[in-house]
Amino acid sequence: MRAAAWMAACAVIALSSCGRSTGVGGAPLSPGGTGGDVTTPSPFALTVVADGFPLLTDVQPVPGQPSFLAVAINGGVLSWVSIDDGSRGEVLRIPEIDESKEGILGFAFHPRFPADDRVFVHYTLSEPTGDVTRILSFRVSPGTPLGQARDEKDLLELHGALPNHNGGALVFGPDGMLYAAFGDGGTDVAPTAMSQDPLELWGKVVRVDVDRSSGALAYGIPADNPFASRAGVRPEIFALGLRNPWRLSIAPDGALVIADVGADAWEELNVARGGENFGWNTMEGDGCYPAGTACASTGMTVPLHQYEHGQAACITGGHVYQGAALPALRGLYVFADYERGTMWAMDLAGDAPPRIVGESGRHLVTIALDAAGELYVGDIFSGEILRLDGIDAAP
Numbered sequence: 515m516r517a518a519a520w521m522a523a524c525a526v527i528a529l530s531s532c533g534r535s536t537g538v539g540g541a542p543l544s545p546g547g548t549g550g551d552v553t554t555p556s557p558f559a560l561t562v563v564a565d566g567f568p569l570l571t572d573v574q575p576v577p578g579q580p581s582f583l584a585v586a587i588n589g590g591v592l593s594w595v596s597i598d599d600g601s602r603g604e605v606l607r608i609p610e611i612d613e614s615k616e617g618i619l620g621f622a623f624h625p626r627f628p629a630d631d632r633v634f635v636h637y638t639l640s641e642p643t644g645d646v647t648r649i650l651s652f653r654v655s656p657g658t659p660l661g662q663a664r665d666e667k668d669l670l671e672l673h674g675a676l677p678n679h680n681g682g683a684l685v686f687g688p689d690g691m692l693y694a695a696f697g698d699g700g701t702d703v704a705p706t707a708m709s710q711d712p713l714e715l716w717g718k719v720v721r722v723d724v725d726r727s728s729g730a731l732a733y734g735i736p737a738d739n740p741f742a743s744r745a746g747v748r749p750e751i752f753a754l755g756l757r758n759p760w761r762l763s764i765a766p767d768g769a770l771v772i773a774d775v776g777a778d779a780w781e782e783l784n785v786a787r788g789g790e791n792f793g794w795n796t797m798e799g800d801g802c803y804p805a806g807t808a809c810a811s812t813g814m815t816v817p818l819h820q821y822e823h824g825q826a827a828c829i830t831g832g833h834v835y836q837g838a839a840l841p842a843l844r845g846l847y848v849f850a851d852y853e854r855g856t857m858w859a860m861d862l863a864g865d866a867p868p869r870i871v872g873e874s875g876r877h878l879v880t881i882a883l884d885a886a887g888e889l890y891v892g893d894i895f896s897g898e899i900l901r902l903d904g905i906d907a908a909p
């Protein structure tokens with residue numbers, strides 16, 4: 515019964531937001547190991563560092579405390595866990611969230627944490643008029659490592675979406691600005707045109723200043739936002755034309771990497787520097803949407819990389835690996851496919867296609883980067899958090 519509920523919830527938050535897999539292009543990729551490593555001959559391994567978080571959606575290392583991770587659960591709970599001894603505690607619980615179909619989809623620590631002790635969560639609620647997506651800030655009280663949430667405040671709220679493409683990623687840039695991703699507010703069978711509507715924040719990445727406020731807003735509008743002074747465009751918008759951006763990352767050169775989950779055919783990696791229109795729902799990948807139609811694509815930006823659904827069907831964005839443990843991956847953007855479990859590494863500045871890191875056989879819903887540049891992933895169904903290691907480091 516419980517497992518069935520999890521499956522239903524996942525279908526809403528992730529699976530049904532994925533593109534439709536065509537099954538074309540070869541046999542399914544082989545599954546990986548059950549508790550430790552990826553399929554040989556990959557020289558890389560996934561080592562379980564924490565478990566017991568079924569329906570996890572996002573993982574972030576606790577800044578300044580390398581033995582602790584923070585974990586968000588779709589049911590509306592944020593917890594901490596020690597990777598040394600498995601001890602854990604609840605930090606935040608959002609009581610109005612219905613575990614079956616709503617929840618926290620992403621979160622981020624303030625870039626000056628813990629000097630600024632705010633944490634930001636991005637979550638979705640179902641209401642009679644449609645989904646509400648909200649970004650909430652809270653402060654943590656003294657404790658190990660995070661204590662309890664207090665001083666909760668709404669930062670930004672969107673209304674009126676269908677219960678599917680809500681986005682959910684949050685990341686702070688080196689400029690201290692918060693980047694937040696919102697989906698098109700539609701579903702697989704009912705995409706909306708809001709991604710192209712300059713007066714809607716659905717289908718966009720926004721860039722806001724959480725340390726200031728502009729007018730009645732709970733946040734500030736950075737003066738250097740690409741549309742800050744353009745009439746007829748919401749000044750929060752940093753990039754538009756997105757379908758269901760599932761994870762954001764800041765590359766070492768400052769560019770924003772946006773993984774956008776596709777519809778019929780293409781999963782996308784997009785690189786934004788501000789002001790780009792990535793095409794949805796006029797385009798999918800580098801072609802018109804629906805395929806075979808004509809479209810007005812002038813001024814739209816095609817993906818840096820796209821892969822078709824015969825290969826996999828639901829991208830999970832990652833990060834540029836900057837750690838020391840895996841020299842072969844240093845400087846490469848590591849990302850995954852949620853449905854197939856494949857992990858790839860790609861040079862964002864080069865022309866070479868991504869190469870396969872390994873087949874995890876897992877539903878990798880999130881990829882996190884710690885302060886040392888090492889990578890962690892989360893498996894939504896098993897509730898495990900795993901670290902990407904060299905094969906020699908596997909247990």
Ligand SMILES: [Ca+2]
Binds near residue numbers: 792
């Ligand atoms: Ca696109």
